[in-house]
Every structure is written in C-alpha cells, then in structure tokens.
Amino acid sequence: MKKIFVITGEYSGDIHAGRVVQLLKEINPEIEIQGIGGENLKNAGAVLFCDHSKMSAFGFSLKMAFEHLRLEKDVAEYILDEYKPDLVLLIDYGTFNLRVAKRLKGHGIKVVHYIPPQVWASRKWRIKGIKKYVDKVLCIFPFEEDMYKEYKIDVTYCGHPLVKQLPPKADRGNFFAEHDLDPSKRLVSVFPGSRPLELKFFGETFLKAAKKLKKQHPELQICISHAPNLKDDIFDKYIKNTDFKVIKGENQALLSVSDSLILASGTVALEAALYQTPMIIGYKGPWILYLIYLLVRCIKNVSLPNIIMGKDIVPELIQSKFNVENICYETEKLLYNKECREKMISELGGVKEKLSDKYSAKVAAEAISAMLNS
Numbered sequence: 001m002k003k004i005f006v007i008t009g010e011y012s013g014d015i016h017a018g019r020v021v022q023l024l025k026e027i028n029p030e031i032e033i034q035g036i037g038g039e040n041l042k043n044a045g046a047v048l049f050c051d052h053s054k055m056s057a058f059g060f061s062l063k064m065a066f067e068h069l070r071l072e073k074d075v076a077e078y079i080l081d082e083y084k085p086d087l088v089l090l091i092d093y094g095t096f097n098l099r100v101a102k103r104l105k106g107h108g109i110k111v112v113h114y115i116p117p118q119v120w121a122s123r124k125w126r127i128k129g130i131k132k133y134v135d136k137v138l139c140i141f142p143f144e145e146d147m148y149k150e151y152k153i154d155v156t157y158c159g160h161p162l163v164k165q166l167p168p169k170a171d172r173g174n175f176f177a178e179h180d181l182d183p184s185k186r187l188v189s190v191f192p193g194s195r196p197l198e199l200k201f202f203g204e205t206f207l208k209a210a211k212k213l214k215k216q217h218p219e220l221q222i223c224i225s226h227a228p229n230l231k232d233d234i235f236d237k238y239i240k241n242t243d244f245k246v247i248k249g250e251n252q253a254l255l256s257v258s259d260s261l262i263l264a265s266g267t268v269a270l271e272a273a274l275y276q277t278p279m280i281i282g283y284k285g286p287w288i289l290y291l292i293y294l295l296v297r298c299i300k301n302v303s304l305p306n307i308i309m310g311k312d313i314v315p316e317l318i319q320s321k322f323n324v325e326n327i328c329y330e331t332e333k334l335l336y337n338k339e340c341r342e343k344m345i346s347e348l349g350g351v352k353e354k355l356s357d358k359y360s361a362k363v364a365a366e367a368i369s370a371m372l373n374s
Helices: 011-027 039-043 062-083 094-104 126-133 142-150 161-165 172-178 196-216 232-238 251-257 267-275 287-296 304-309 324-336 338-354 360-373
Strands: 003-007 032-037 047-051 087-091 110-114 136-139 155-157 187-191 221-226 245-248 260-264 279-283 316-318
Touching: 003 011, 003 062, 003 094, 011 032, 011 039, 011 087, 011 161, 011 360, 032 039, 039 047, 047 062, 062 094, 087 094, 087 360, 094 110, 094 126, 110 360, 126 142, 136 142, 136 360, 142 155, 155 360, 161 267, 161 360, 172 251, 187 196, 187 251, 196 221, 196 232, 196 260, 196 279, 196 324, 221 251, 251 267, 260 267, 260 324, 267 279, 267 304, 267 338, 279 324, 304 338, 316 324, 324 338
Parallel strands: 003 032, 003 087, 032 047, 087 110, 110 136, 136 155, 187 221, 187 260, 221 245, 260 279, 279 316
Antiparallel strands: none
C-alpha cells in the first residue's frame, strides 16, 4: 500500500489539499494519506497528524518562532521515524515546507510541491532550495513553468485551481434576502484577512474606513467577511464595536454579489478578479518587515490581478498609503465614477483569459499518482 503525507499551512491550502486527496483516492482507493490540514483534508479521507491552526497561529514573537521550529522538527521526525511515506506532498506555505523538505533530503522519500513559493515575486534565491530538496514542482501560473525549466527542475503546469474550483456567482436576490440586505442599495464588503496577524495590523483601519464611508454615504450597506478558519474569539478580538453585518464562511458568495470590495492582499483578490468585482487592496505590517520586503522583492506589485496582467488594474494601498482617507477615496471612485468602475471590470475580465482552463487538482493528482507508481 502506497502512503502519502500532506502538509498545508492555512485554510486555502487545506481546500486545495482536499481536492487533490479526493482525486488521488479515486485513482487509487487503497492509498493511505495522513497530513497537516483542516476539515477539507480530513473530509477527503486523510488522517490528521495535527490541525493546521498550529501553523497559521504563529506570529513574530520569539516564542512563536520556537514553536514553529519545534513543529517542523516533530513533523519531520514523525515522517521519517514512524509514518515512513512513499511521498510527501507540500502545498503552498513555502518557508515551513521547504525547511521540512530539507530535513527529508537523502531519506528516499519523494517530495512534491504543489503551489510552490512565489519565487518570482521575492527571494528568488529560494529556487535553489527547491531544486535541491524538491523532486517535482506542480506550478499554477503559466509563466512559472518556463522559469523552473530554466533551472532544470522537474515541473508540471497544472493551471490555477481557482479557475475550476471557484463556485459560480451567487444569486444576488437570494443572497440579499437570506442575509436581510436591501437589494436596492449598493453593497461594500470588507475582507480584513484570514490570519490573526492581518486582523491585528489593519483590521481597525478597515473598520474605520467602512464607518467613514457609511457616514458620508448613508445609502451604502456594508458587510464584514469572517474567514471560516478564524475562531470567533480571535475575530471578535480585532473586529469589535461594529454594527456592520458580519457574514462567516461565505467568502465566494459575498465576493460575487458585492458592488465593491475592500480586501487584504492574498488569494481573495484573485477570487474577486475572477468574479470581476471591483476592489481595492490594502496591506500593512511592521515597518522592519516591510523594509526587508523591499530589499528582497523581485516585482513591484503585491496583488495577483496586477501581477498576472503585468499592469496596475487594482489600487494597492500598501504600508504608508494604507489609511482611511485613501481607502475611502479609491472605494468611492469604484462606486460613483462610472468610467473608472467599467474600466476595472473590463480589465479584470482579462485575468481569467491569462489563466489556463485546466482542472488543476486533477492534473496534480495524476502527476502525483504517476510518481508513486514510477
């Protein structure tokens, strides 16, 4: 019986892992799978070594850094000494996963990285670690394939998982009725992030901007998205003292029915782009980390729609530009400037055209199965 160990680090990776594992089990029902993940991986039939909340909870404190290293060590020791899989599947979460891959090197276990680190965006030297410690890369952007081939790394382009996995647009009338929203009023939705640190660093600014928008434009209605992986007490700690409607676990539906979005940078921006919903991107962190980022970045943009299209489509309010006034100004343009709004909607339509229509999880599962049987 073949055995696989899967490592994810956050909610989005768990979703992708669940899809791949489900398809792997359809190809080979006898395969045994364990890993680090969440409900999606578990529901697909994998036995969890631990919940990935232990991964996404880490921050910048010395204590948390030590906990991160300890988990890395424990996972590697379990894989090598107890579980002894034929293959380890790393999904996203590059820093942690590459460190685990390094520990596995030389022990006869095949290592596959699905959704590899975005080395084209920053810290390009990491590709040397991928070449050294990863046996096969399953990439999701078309421009990544040539880059990995240039470094003579075994790579398969799978297509981006969101293209096939993203649900169709929700029915606006039904969604508004279900959540007691007024269909005659415009909806602005705020996505403050899916990690505690994101809420900590810019949740308050997002809320202040939403309150100012509502005060200046009483005709607007505003919703706050509660990421399903965030526990209520963590969300409530940072998103507090608000009368806005909070909607939990319906990210895609909310993205698709909104008139405008205020987003933390991340995969959610690509989801919004595929729905062609106008948006602004905001992000802020500790200044020391931002300065380090400026030193290691390879491209100027941070949001996937802008990166994929190679131009500025979506406003990016990063660090010093991230403030209430700028958020309100850019959002008002998308709501009340018809030319600006229509231009963004049109340009967002080009994002999907740039991405392949491949069923990413299926291509990945087939490639992994082939490696197991080789």
